[in-house]
Amino acid sequence: MSRNQELFDRARGVIPGGVDSPVRAYGSVGGTPRFMVSAQGAYVTDADGRDYVDLVASWGPALLGHSHPAVIEAVVEAARRGLSFGAPTAAETELAEEIRSRVPAAEKIRLVSTGTEATMTAIRLARAATGRDLLVKFAGHYHGHSDGLLAQAGSGLATLALPGSAGVPAPIAAQTLVIGYNDRAAVEELFRAHEGKIAAIITEAAGANMGVVPPAPGFTAFLSDIAHRNGALLISDEVLTGFRSSRSGYAGVLDAAGEHVVPDLIAFGKVIGGGLPVAAVAGRAEIMDLLAPTGPVYQAGTLSGNPVAVAAGLATLTHADEAVYRTLDSVAHTVAAEASAALTDAGVPHVVQWAGTLFSIFFGESVVGGVPDYATATSQDADAYGRFFHAMLGAGVSLPPSAFEAWFVTAAHDDAAIARIVDALPAAAEAARS
Ligand SMILES: Cc1ncc(COP(=O)(O)O)c(C=O)c1O
Numbered sequence: 001m002s003r004n005q006e007l008f009d010r011a012r013g014v015i016p017g018g019v020d021s022p023v024r025a026y027g028s029v030g031g032t033p034r035f036m037v038s039a040q041g042a043y044v045t046d047a048d049g050r051d052y053v054d055l056v057a058s059w060g061p062a063l064l065g066h067s068h069p070a071v072i073e074a075v076v077e078a079a080r081r082g083l084s085f086g087a088p089t090a091a092e093t094e095l096a097e098e099i100r101s102r103v104p105a106a107e108k109i110r111l112v113s114t115g116t117e118a119t120m121t122a123i124r125l126a127r128a129a130t131g132r133d134l135l136v137k138f139a140g141h142y143h144g145h146s147d148g149l150l151a152q153a154g155s156g157l158a159t160l161a162l163p164g165s166a167g168v169p170a171p172i173a174a175q176t177l178v179i180g181y182n183d184r185a186a187v188e189e190l191f192r193a194h195e196g197k198i199a200a201i202i203t204e205a206a207g208a209n210m211g212v213v214p215p216a217p218g219f220t221a222f223l224s225d226i227a228h229r230n231g232a233l234l235i236s237d238e239v240l241t242g243f244r245s246s247r248s249g250y251a252g253v254l255d256a257a258g259e260h261v262v263p264d265l266i267a268f269g270k271v272i273g274g275g276l277p278v279a280a281v282a283g284r285a286e287i288m289d290l291l292a293p294t295g296p297v298y299q300a301g302t303l304s305g306n307p308v309a310v311a312a313g314l315a316t317l318t319h320a321d322e323a324v325y326r327t328l329d330s331v332a333h334t335v336a337a338e339a340s341a342a343l344t345d346a347g348v349p350h351v352v353q354w355a356g357t358l359f360s361i362f363f364g365e366s367v368v369g370g371v372p373d374y375a376t377a378t379s380q381d382a383d384a385y386g387r388f389f390h391a392m393l394g395a396g397v398s399l400p401p402s403a404f405e406a407w408f409v410t411a412a413h414d415d416a417a418i419a420r421i422v423d424a425l426p427a428a429a430e431a432a433r434s
């Protein structure tokens, strides 16, 4: 028996499903999850000693590649000074300033530990600022696992085909109105039907938890306009896209396309922790100042702004210069083009979709015209993806174990790593077809 299997069997005896986050369980692709023991650059190594070119990147944070020397050094130095003080540190201000320098709409920033906390707090702030309760959310978008945000969510709920979560009180679920992404008429209808009651629209800056589904041109600006005309706020969730889609996240991609949108509140996570738990809620100063201790909205955290985690995030952002984003862009385009060519050669219908340097590939006849929303995303051929996934894994390439996730490249994916991916593609494309 493989060591991975042994560890999985043992884990299942004490951890529900053997995993601490459902997306790790290979639920939709089947098989035994790889238990990782180390990660360096573009590679992860499992308990059987096999290495894989990694296209998961810890689900986003490993922008520079795993265990980047500058990040490890910053973490070790910070750890030597102290693991946690429960008191403010200068580095928290430095990280907040670095975030604001890239995303000016983040006028003030509160650090938390997970993306879930960031969106949860953003919603509480929006409700406090508007004195309203209702929230508009898009089907297929994932904003973490707080009660109000699990209806028709992406990520693991999409993978496991769950419509929502048990254990959410009906009155709380009723505060969230879910509609299709990129559907302007549905948004207009909601604001008509619930006049004066909607606190905020929350949207992923670009959908990336049902596969990558970017906003249609003008859609995000439309959301901002309609929210503001109706006295509601726009919350942009950049937990996944932030500092990955571009240097300034998906906001930077929109800016470059001439669509300048200033969200009232923004959630960040993943890259700003560089692999350790840091996330943030940010936005207009007057709204952010509603947070305690300046305002009446309570939010707190024993380990918020933890010095070791902040050191990892700061080192990651400091090293993520223009050259890093050029590399990410070029690696992503090479991998996507090679994969698409192999699938075309094998006669597998598919479409590649982009959000800046982030992409994913949908398989199946129903997606070739493009995937604008969750209804189309769920029509994809997830079984074909599962066969493709396992063929790639067998050839030493670790893709996200779900058809509903983005493919994450890192700046450490060099020619050798890309060559291994390219060599694996023809057989994987054949497997997807059969
Ligand atoms: C867009 C988005 N928002 C929020 C979250 C939740 O973040 P976390 O897993 O850190 O709670 C995630 C990913 O997990 C995400 O992709």
Ligand SMILES: NCC(=O)CCC(=O)O
Pocket: 021, 022, 023, 024, 059, 155, 156, 208, 209, 240, 405, 406
């Ligand atoms: N795109 C999906 C995620 O990032 C979620 C990771 C997790 O829940 O473990």
